Amino acid sequence: VKSVKTGSVFWTVCCCLSYFYMVSAWGGYVFIINLIPLHVFVLLLMQRYSKRVYIAYSTFYIVGLILSMQIPFVGFQPIRTSEHMAAAGVFALLQAYAFLQYLRDRLTKQEFQTLFFLGVSLAAGAVFLSVIYLTYTGYIAPWSGRFYSLWDTGYAKIHIPIIASVSEHQPTTWVSFFFDLHILVCTFPAGLWFCIKNVNDERVFVALYAISAVYFAGVMVRLMLTLTPVVCMLSAIAFSNVFEHYLGDDMKRENPPVEDSSDEDDKRNPGNLYDKAGKVRKHVTEQEKTEEGLGPNIKSIVTMLMLMLLMMFAVHCTWVTSNAYSSPSVVLASYNHDGTRNILDDFREAYFWLRQNTDEHARVMSWWDYGYQIAGMANRTTLVDNNTWNNSHIALVGKAMSSNETAAYKIMRTLDVDYVLVIFGGVIGYSGDDINKFLWMVRIAEGEHPKDIRESDYFTPQGEFRVDKAGSPTLLNCLMYKMSYYRFGEMQLDFRTPPGFDRTRNAEIGNKDIKFRHLEEAFTSEHWLVRIYKVKAPDNRETLDHKPRVTNIIPKQKYLSKKTTKRKRGYIKNKLVFKKGKKIPKKTV
Known part of the structure; x- marks a missing residue:
């Protein structure tokens, strides 16, 4: 915005450096490299072209392109992927538009209009056809599945279940909007209206940013990150306009103009200083009486109301930061009826056990959610971690979890697995355990191994996912089910529920007689939240496990x-x- 306002190369280079940092930090930089070209394209449509816009965008595109290609992970993607082609197309269109503007002074008005529409149409058509041809021939990679999932919310669930399985990729609920933004949900549209009401080149950018960010934030929870900056800016504009409107008159009233008692002034301001009877000046008390009532005090009421809303917003932000965004996911807390807090430290307990009681070269198989935690806190090798680019490897682990013990054992021997870690929340009522995530394991595995794994096999004939006696036999005998509920059928949590009652699913498990042939229980945390199993070596190859x-x-x-x-x-x-x-x-x- 600063570079567009000034047309300065210095500010444009500063913008490029910020963009370079964004590219190095997060893949969401694609939002920026599409938003800025959209801003320039809309300015051209609104006939707001200027040399400032030309200098700002041309410098940004060239310098930003070179800087972004210095990131090894990005490489040549800015010139070989469809996500970046909009920026290249607007750059070419801007050059053609600038050339036509240069010819304006050398042609008549009629000739210029004909050449202008013809030239812009040919430039846009050439860019569009070139992108289609290069994409068809394979020089430009097509749109990625992650991009398609932004426009079609059901695309990822069908074609890329690994994306749909992440809770951050779920559509945002209204509760999340109010929880994160509080009163800004209401003031944000007002600020957007003030920007559109007095539009200029910079406010066009803010309006486009706001509209696009609202849509993307509604599609994915994690894209609230892109919405919050513009919500804060537009809400500040709304509050600023309200305070300026209701406090501006008071500021003017403190410094009133010098009044003259001449007849001409009396005619200009009739009824302000004199009553209807004649040239008798009103008494001060009479002037104050006319200002009594709700009308004159509405400014004070609105001002106090705005200040109270801002104070409540500050309190809400402090509470959300301390309770929701500052609590580590490794340490869980629960509250008793008397308000006392219990700390559940099962994760760190299990990771410490892995670090102290397993070989330093041991390989741990778990779902990818806990990969970075195991690698960082237990210092053990994991098969899959939170880097979800390798879909086939994650699908193989999901296949092992979804198969019966014999089939899973073959996969684990192929991958040289020593230990298997699962998260089980049936004892304490923890809803984020592996049983609740299990269907995503099945879907991801089905995408890579459709002949061996089918999601329909894990549902009842009525289409229900149940862990009790009515559950699917395939589910009751799969490895994940057996590892989660091993010895749980003997456990009675309280006198009101039968043994083996799952508090998370509110059901009595259907398979209580669980025995392992190829696994043995190695560790179970205090609240049964983390369970670790050791993979047995073959009977006739005990001395040949890792050193033939x-x-x-x-x-x-x-x-x-x-x-x-x-x-x-x-x-x-x-x-x-x-x-x-x-x-x-x-x-x-």
Whole structure:
């Protein structure tokens, strides 16, 4: 905005540096590189072209493009992806528009109008057709699924379930708007109206920013980040206009103009200083009496009301920051009936156990939500973490969680898994556990392995997802269900509920006799929130788990002793070719 107002290259370069930081920090920079070209395009449509706009955008696009390409993760995406083509198209259109403006003084009005409409149409058509051709031939990558999910809210659930599974990608509720913005929800439209009422080049940007950010914030919860700055600015404009309107007259009244008692002044201001009877000046008390009532005091009432709203907003922001946005997700808190607070530290307890009781090279399989926590706090290798770009690897873990124990064991042996970690909230009523996330594991796995995993198998014939006796047999025997409810069927939480009653789902589990063949329970936290299982090694390969051993000759052993144990006998039968009572060959495999 500053660069558009001044047309200064210095301010434009400062804008480019801010854009460079945005590119390095968050993939949401695509919103910025599409919003600024939209602003310039609308200014051209409104016939608000100026040299300031030309200098600002041309400098921003060239310098910003070069800076953004210095980020290794971005690379050549700004010139090879469809998300950035709008900026390139507006840049080309702006150059054509500027050239036509240059020809205005050298042509007649009729010739210029004909050339202008023809030139702009040809430039826009050439840019559009070029982008389509380059996209069709593969030089420009098509729109990504994350972009499509912004316009079609059901696209991600069908085609990219990994995006739809994240709670931050869900549509925003009205409760979230009021929880985050408070009174600004009401004052924000008023500020937008004041901007549109007295529009100029800068206010066009603010209006476009506000309208687009409101839409995107309604599509995804996480995009409230893009909405909050413009809401704060427009609300400030609304409050400023209200205070200026109701306090401005008082400021003028404190410094009144010098009055003259001449007849001419009396004619200009009839009834202000004199009564109807004649040239008799009103008494001071009579003037004050006319100002009594609600009308003259409405300014004070509105001012006090605005100040109270701002005070309430400050209190609300402090409360939200301390309770909602400053509480770590690793440490949970619950409140008793008497108001005392209980701290649930199961996550750190489990991660500390992993750090202290497992090998430093141990590999942990869990859902991707806890990948960074395990890597950072337990210092152990995880199969998937919160970097969700590798959809196929996450789908393989989801397939293991959704399969029965035997099929899951084969996958875990392929991935060299040592421990499996699950989150279970049935004891304390924690709704964010893995059972509540399980359907997303199934959907993501089905997207990569449709022949092995089908979402419909985990529902009842009536289409319900149930964990009790009426639940689907596929669900009651899958690995995630068994790891979550292992030994839970023996546990009675209180006298009012039967053993194995899940407080989160408000149901008695359907499979209480859970036994493992390939897993064993290694750790369960105090409130059963985190459960860790150890993956057993195959019976005949206990010494060959991670260090395969090949021997040529067994020293000092020529004949098989009668005291050979069954395990050793089985090992030799599998690894050495021998016959009972005969000499072992010298060359063995």
